[in-house]
Amino acid sequence: MESAALTVTPLAGGADELRALARSRPLFAHRDCPTSALALRHLRAAGSAEPELVIVAEEPPQEAARLMLRAGLRAPVLAQEAPFAASSELGVEAVPTAVLLDPGGAERERLVGWDRAGYERLLGVPLPADGPDRKPGCGSRAVEPPQAGGLDEPEDMFERGFTDGLPVVPPTPERVDAMLAGRDPDRSLGRVPPSHGEATLSRVAACAVLAGCRPEYFPAVLAAVEAVLEPSFNAHGIGVTTQPAGVVAIVNGPARERLGLNSGMGALGPGSRPNLTIGRALRLVLTLTGGARPGGLDRSTLASPLRVGLCLAEAEERSPWEPLHVERGMAAEQSAVTVLAADAPLSVSDHRSRSPEELADVLAQAAGATWSPYWWPMDDETLIVLCPEHVDTFAAGGWSKQRVRHAIFDAACRPAASLRRGEATEHVYAAADDEPVHKWTDPGRILLMVAGGEAGRYSAVFGPCDGMGTSAITREITWTT
Amino acid sequence: MSCSVHDAVRLERRGIPTAVVGTEPFLDEAIEQAAVLGMPQLRIVTVSHPVQLLTAEQVQQLADGAIAEIERRLTSGA
Amino acid sequence: MDYVSPFDDRAREVHALAGRPAALEGRRVALLDITKARGDEFLDRVEALLRSRGAQTFRIAKEAFSRPASTDVIEEVAIHGDLAVEGLAD
Numbered sequence: 001m002e003s004a005a006l007t008v009t010p011l012a013g014g015a016d017e018l019r020a021l022a023r024s025r026p027l028f029a030h031r032d033c034p035t036s037a038l039a040l041r042h043l044r045a046a047g048s049a050e051p052e053l054v055i056v057a058e059e060p061p062q063e064a065a066r067l068m069l070r071a072g073l074r075a076p077v078l079a080q081e082a083p084f085a086a087s088s089e090l091g092v093e094a095v096p097t098a099v100l101l102d103p104g105g106a107e108r109e110r111l112v113g114w115d116r117a118g119y120e121r122l123l124g125v126p127l128p129a130d131g132p133d134r135k136p137g138c139g140s141r142a143v144e145p146p147q148a149g150g151l152d153e154p155e156d157m158f159e160r161g162f163t164d165g166l167p168v169v170p171p172t173p174e175r176v177d178a179m180l181a182g183r184d185p186d187r188s189l190g191r192v193p194p195s196h197g198e199a200t201l202s203r204v205a206a207c208a209v210l211a212g213c214r215p216e217y218f219p220a221v222l223a224a225v226e227a228v229l230e231p232s233f234n235a236h237g238i239g240v241t242t243q244p245a246g247v248v249a250i251v252n253g254p255a256r257e258r259l260g261l262n263s264g265m266g267a268l269g270p271g272s273r274p275n276l277t278i279g280r281a282l283r284l285v286l287t288l289t290g291g292a293r294p295g296g297l298d299r300s301t302l303a304s305p306l307r308v309g310l311c312l313a314e315a316e317e318r319s320p321w322e323p324l325h326v327e328r329g330m331a332a333e334q335s336a337v338t339v340l341a342a343d344a345p346l347s348v349s350d351h352r353s354r355s356p357e358e359l360a361d362v363l364a365q366a367a368g369a370t371w372s373p374y375w376w377p378m379d380d381e382t383l384i385v386l387c388p389e390h391v392d393t394f395a396a397g398g399w400s401k402q403r404v405r406h407a408i409f410d411a412a413c414r415p416a417a418s419l420r421r422g423e424a425t426e427h428v429y430a431a432a433d434d435e436p437v438h439k440w441t442d443p444g445r446i447l448l449m450v451a452g453g454e455a456g457r458y459s460a461v462f463g464p465c466d467g468m469g470t471s472a473i474t475r476e477i478t479w480t481t
Numbered sequence: 482m483s484c485s486v487h488d489a490v491r492l493e494r495r496g497i498p499t500a501v502v503g504t505e506p507f508l509d510e511a512i513e514q515a516a517v518l519g520m521p522q523l524r525i526v527t528v529s530h531p532v533q534l535l536t537a538e539q540v541q542q543l544a545d546g547a548i549a550e551i552e553r554r555l556t557s558g559a
Numbered sequence: 560m561d562y563v564s565p566f567d568d569r570a571r572e573v574h575a576l577a578g579r580p581a582a583l584e585g586r587r588v589a590l591l592d593i594t595k596a597r598g599d600e601f602l603d604r605v606e607a608l609l610r611s612r613g614a615q616t617f618r619i620a621k622e623a624f625s626r627p628a629s630t631d632v633i634e635e636v637a638i639h640g641d642l643a644v645e646g647l648a649d
Contacts, residue, residue: 160562160564161566162562162564162565170562171562171563171564171565172561172562172563173561173562173563176563194483194487194514194517195514195517195518195567196517196518196567197566197567198567198569202563203563203564203565203566203567205563206562206563206564206565207565209563210565234625234626236483236484236487236625236626236627237484237623237625237626239483240482240483240484240510241625284565285565288565288566289565289566289567291517296510296513297483297510297513297514297517299482299506299507299510467623467624467625468625469623469625469626482648484593484624484625484626484627484628485593485645485646485648487627487628488591488621488627488628488633488645489643489645490574491627491628491633492577492633492636492637492643493574493576493577494574494577495577495633495637496577496578496637497577497589497636497637497640497641497642497643498576498577498578498579498580498641498642498643499577499642499643499644499645500642500643500644500645501645501646501648502601502605502644502645502646502647502648503646503647503648503649504647504648504649507648507649517571518571519571519572519573519574520573520574520576521573522575522576523576525648528647530649531649532597532601532647532649533596533597533649535597537600540597540600540601540604541600541604543601543604544601544604544605544608545604545608547605548605548608548609551605551609551644552583552612555579555580555583555586555588555642555644556579556580556581556582556583557578557579557580557581
């Protein structure tokens, strides 16, 4: 952020204001010009000569400050904005341009572009010999308006903090309007904890643009944001906890195909634009609009890659059972997103189990170790993503989804005495030594869905968050604006 | 810590001076959270981290070490 | 270059802290337990120390440490207390 010691003054008047400055040597520059940046960096070495320079930035004050901070130059700064009257009146057509004005305000000399010998003469001090002796400049903003996609735009996004650490797509008004597609930009979905930033559609659209979403994805982003803002999701707790808790978004129904979401091979990994960008947009709303910034209000000790954001679709056609959203009360033909707070996925390999019972036991042991192998029972949700080959094992045995759920619940069971290690619950300490204790308080804590490629027997377990009082929330995705 | 700061801001606005006690690693989060909620003067009382593995006697000593600052946060004359 | 900011940058209304009494003597202090482990032991000791300084005390617990306190809890503290100590956040 800008240093308090760097003062940037708006240039309200035109060239007359510059002429009124005693011994004025205005140097015109702007942020999109590499030669301006080079000139400012070299002039940093001029030391005592700096006070004689007045930098006239063709930028609003905040951008002018950034220009100076990047160059490391301490000099008075005047920020001039459109229509750049001072530049026009002095006939500044290129930047950098330094103008030497005599005490009466008349021009004695000017330097256009970078000219080392010229600046040494102007300032009366030697300048570093590295770099070019001369270099042409760029068009002044008085003659050329700012271009979209300036040279430093990706860096600008980082400097503004509009990012999760990865490059983003700049949220220009045009891109945001396209994302909104006629929706009311000021309509709010609610306040986003922990800093209670208002989730106006404009801001949510900005996050979707930043994340790299296409406008077609926006209905899914909106539904996901609405879901996480439900009080029973507890976005506040999830956003500030030391736990690694991330948010998974699962899409069901016709939206999967309409958005091009991946439910097959590689569904949890990179490669699919809608999978990655919808998840990322949701995360950016929580981080940027909601203020749950890593290192700031977000205190997650280690976090996890899941916190960059993940959205996936269920491979409904590959499943013999009803899909997740139907189980949760929606109609099959409705599109829905389900959001869940969870740990990063644990991969479970099983290439040998022939029977459903064996496979359920393997999944149970893996799920039992998530969060903690000993902190049992947990009243928190676990998502198990079953790959097609594992689904086929259950289906071959004629098992329903509910039977799978109960078998996993039953198999994740140990005597209380064996759980008294390190972090163990009061329940475990109070129970009789041989009392059976399950991983979860209830089989209903296990969410099941189907995804993944046809070949390979790897399922995944998204472990629970502890004591966050968070519940998975399902919201319909609607296409109306 | 964030939730406790939210509570403290609400209580202070109700006229109830509130001293939130938290461990040191959460001080900067508490400062930031108070600022975004519009009460930048709110400060928490810190104790050393971690707490979970302390003996009962050590927890008492933590309180003994913090009481003076708690009193300072809650009163104008102490 | 103009961008649509994802931040809610509106100036926040600033609130002053509540007025403080000169001393603890005779004041009712709510000890608000956020229910993380060891917090109750900590507040036990704080309670004893506050009483020795002349304060009256009462205990109240949040429903969950992972959320802000409910309106009911805030009301309870505001109605029955003059001061509050909330802890222990770790």
